[in-house]
Amino acid sequence: MPRLLRVLFQLLPQPAHVNVNGPFYSGNAFNSRLSMPNIGGFLPNTREARVTILLHELGHLIKGSDKRWLLPNDGGNDYLSQENTKHVIALCGDQIRHLSRISFARELQVARTTSSGSATNANVLKP
Ligand SMILES: [Zn+2]
Numbered sequence: 588m589p590r591l592l593r594v595l596f597q598l599l600p601q602p603a604h605v606n607v608n609g610p611f612y613s614g615n616a617f618n619s620r621l622s623m624p625n626i627g628g629f630l631p632n633t634r635e636a637r638v639t640i641l642l643h644e645l646g647h648l649i650k651g652s653d654k655r656w657l658l659p660n661d662g663g664n665d666y667l668s669q670e671n672t673k674h675v676i677a678l679c680g681d682q683i684r685h686l687s688r689i690s691f692a693r694e695l696q697v698a699r700t701t702s703s704g705s706a707t708n709a710n711v712l713k714p
């Protein structure tokens with residue numbers, strides 16, 4: 588599990604789980620099983636889909652100033668789940684779509700400059 592995700596899950600007020608057989612980690616390119624669904628219009632197993640999934644799940648775990656969950660419970664109801672995902676996309680879609688313009692090299696560079704403890708590990712990648 589990526590370090591940022593691990594830290595994020597530790598901050599949550601209750602346990603959160605990622606389905607390793609779902610669109611967070613699995614795409615359709617080498618998948619002979621049933622097709623993975625797109626997440627809010629984003630292809631499965633992409634940075635955009637993962638961020639959308641995480642924001643959706645965070646919306647179930649964080650209360651607003653009115654003491655209500657940011658996203659209502661949608662357990663077992665695909666329609667409500669998709670509506671909640673649409674709400675996430677409506678609020679954060681521009682930022683999520685911007686992620687595709689960030690290269691892996693740039694992401695790694697930012698991780699190096701913002702990470703204190705693992706900077707020496709990142710330096711291993713230098714020739
Ligand atoms: Zn949900």
